[in-house]
Amino acid sequence: MEVLKLIIRNVFRHRLRSILTILGVAVAMLAFAILRTLVDAWYIGVESSSPDRLITRNKISLIYALPISYKNRIAQVPGVTGVEYGSWYGGVYKEKKNFFAQFAVSGSGYFNLYPEFLLTEDEKKAFDRDRNGAIAGKTIAERFGWKIGDVIPLQGTIYPGSIELVLKGIYTGARKSVDQTAFFFRYEYLNEVLKKTNPDRADKVGWYLVKINDPQRSAEITEEIDSLFKNSLAETLTETEKAFQMGFVAMTEAIVAAVRIISMVVIAIILIVLANTMAMTTRERWAEYAVFKTLGFRPRFLFLLIAGESVAISLIGGMLGAALSFPGGRMFQKQLESFLPVFEVNYSTILIILIVSLAVGFIAALIPAIRVGRMGIAEGLRHIG
Template identity: 55%
Template sequence: MQTSRLIVRNALRHKLRTILTVAGLVVATLAFGLLQTVVKAWYAGADAASNTTLVTRNAISLVFALPISYAAKIRAVDGVTRVAYANWFGGIYQEPKNFFPQLAISGANYLDIYPDFVLPEDQRKAFLRDRKGALVGRKLADEYHFKIGDVIPLRGTIFPGQWEFVVRGIYDGRQSSTVTTQMFFHWDYLNESLLKTAPRRANQVGVYVVQIRSPEHAAAVSAAIDASFSNSLAETLTETEKAFQLSFVSMSDAIVVAIRLVSFVVILIIMAVMANTMAMSARERLSEYATLKALGFGPGFLARLIVGESLLLSLFGAALGAALLFPVTAAFAARMGTIFPVFEVAPGTLLMQFGAALAVGLVAAAAPALRAARVNIAEGLRSVA
């Protein structure tokens, strides 16, 4: 108990230095946590992917479509329980900066594959009845103030023209990690328009979403699907939904790596600052350590004083940084709109913050603690002014 009181009093001896050190720790741990949350948000789609869902696309590239006739063959593959399909639409709402994903989907079977999209039954039925009906996620609806019955005009880029969709439902996420920044509408509506305006682009889909009976059969089912279309004009590549999502993340791997590096560089910088603070404190108290040694206190006691003070400062700074992370993250997510579909602090991020603070405290105290433990009583007492 007396040791703890002495550690606290030592930490508060130079109040300005303590305040500045803790402030630096708060900024560092806050920045570290925010950057790690950004990285986590980058992988949100892959982390939320189902292990019983496969995605089949054109083997050459995602930009090339697949015939609608493939659906029946895929459904016939052993181990497949449900098949749906979707097209990326890429429309512009009002102005180019208003970006959000829009997908033309096959309807009920697509929604059945994704039970995490929670939708009231009456809204689901209204959507399925209306050819121009659309579903929007809760976060997307909040961002653009969409309401049931609103008409959403989109200017097509991949599919040119002016398109209008009627909001028939607003879906929520079953979990906080569920993406609710997307808009869904009927593939049939898109296809009917293409049959009139661009027949050569009709009856084609971007990807097939395949639900399988068991995740253990993913590799075998994927191979069987791709074998069904080998040597055809549109060969396929089938992979797990997680691998499909990670293929998009890999396009920006350099950015993710850079963010990770910056987050750890921040910790190294504050480690150097903290080490300097503890070295200054230990140097100023050299005579006190010599006196304590002369009174019979061992090297272990002196080391505990220094390590305890360093850990107190680092963990206190980390606690404040972790507490500030939640409002800062919420404000950042609000500013980003729908750029990050899921942006929340993960428990693992908090553990990393405190783990980093613990490492900073121990490393910063190592050299001063060793010096204090080895201080010569006579030399230490000579330093008394």
């Protein structure tokens, strides 16, 4: 108990230095939390993938389309329980800065294969009833203030011309990790426009979403689907939804690796800062530690005193940084909402921050504590610091 009192007094003995060091640790831990959450957000699509969903796309690249006639043939493969299709639209809503994911899909059946997208039956029926119907995620609807019945114009980029859509439903996520920033409309409506403006691109879709009854047979089913279109003008590549999502992550793997390295650099920097603070503190109290030795206190006690002070400063800063990570994460997501639809600091990150804070505090105190332990009494009493 006496040792704890001494540690607390020492922490705030030089208040300005301690406060600045604590703030430095807090800012570093906040940055660490944001960077770690950024990596987690990058993989959210992979983690949210369902093992009973497959994606069939053009074997050459996703940018090449597949004939719409493939749907019936895929549906006849044993083990397939549902097939829907979709295409990336990539239009502009009012201004180019208003970016959000837009998909032309086969109909409400597409949402039946995504049970994590929550829609009422009335919304699904309304979506199927009107060819220019649209469904938006709750987050994107709130962002633009959309309500059911609103007309939403989109200016085409990949596809020429413009389209006008009527919002028929707003979906929510069954869990927090579900993307609520996507926008869906009927492919049938887009296809009608293409038949008039660009017939060569009509009756072609970007991918097929395939539901299977047994995830254990996914490899067998993917091979059977691809064999149907072998040596055709549009060969297919079928893979699990997780593998499909990993393909996108792999394209930015260098960025993810750089973010991870930066997060480690942040920890290294705060370790150096805290170690410098403890070295300065130890030099100032060199004579005091010599007096402790004169009174019979063993090096173990002095090590505990120094390490306790360092760990206390680091842990207070870490706790402050952890507390700031929640509002900080929300502010960060708000700035990049279109690119990071799911960005939530989880409790495992908070736990890592606390563990890292303890480790940094202990490591920063090692060299000063070892020097004090080896210090001679006469040497310490002579010291002027």
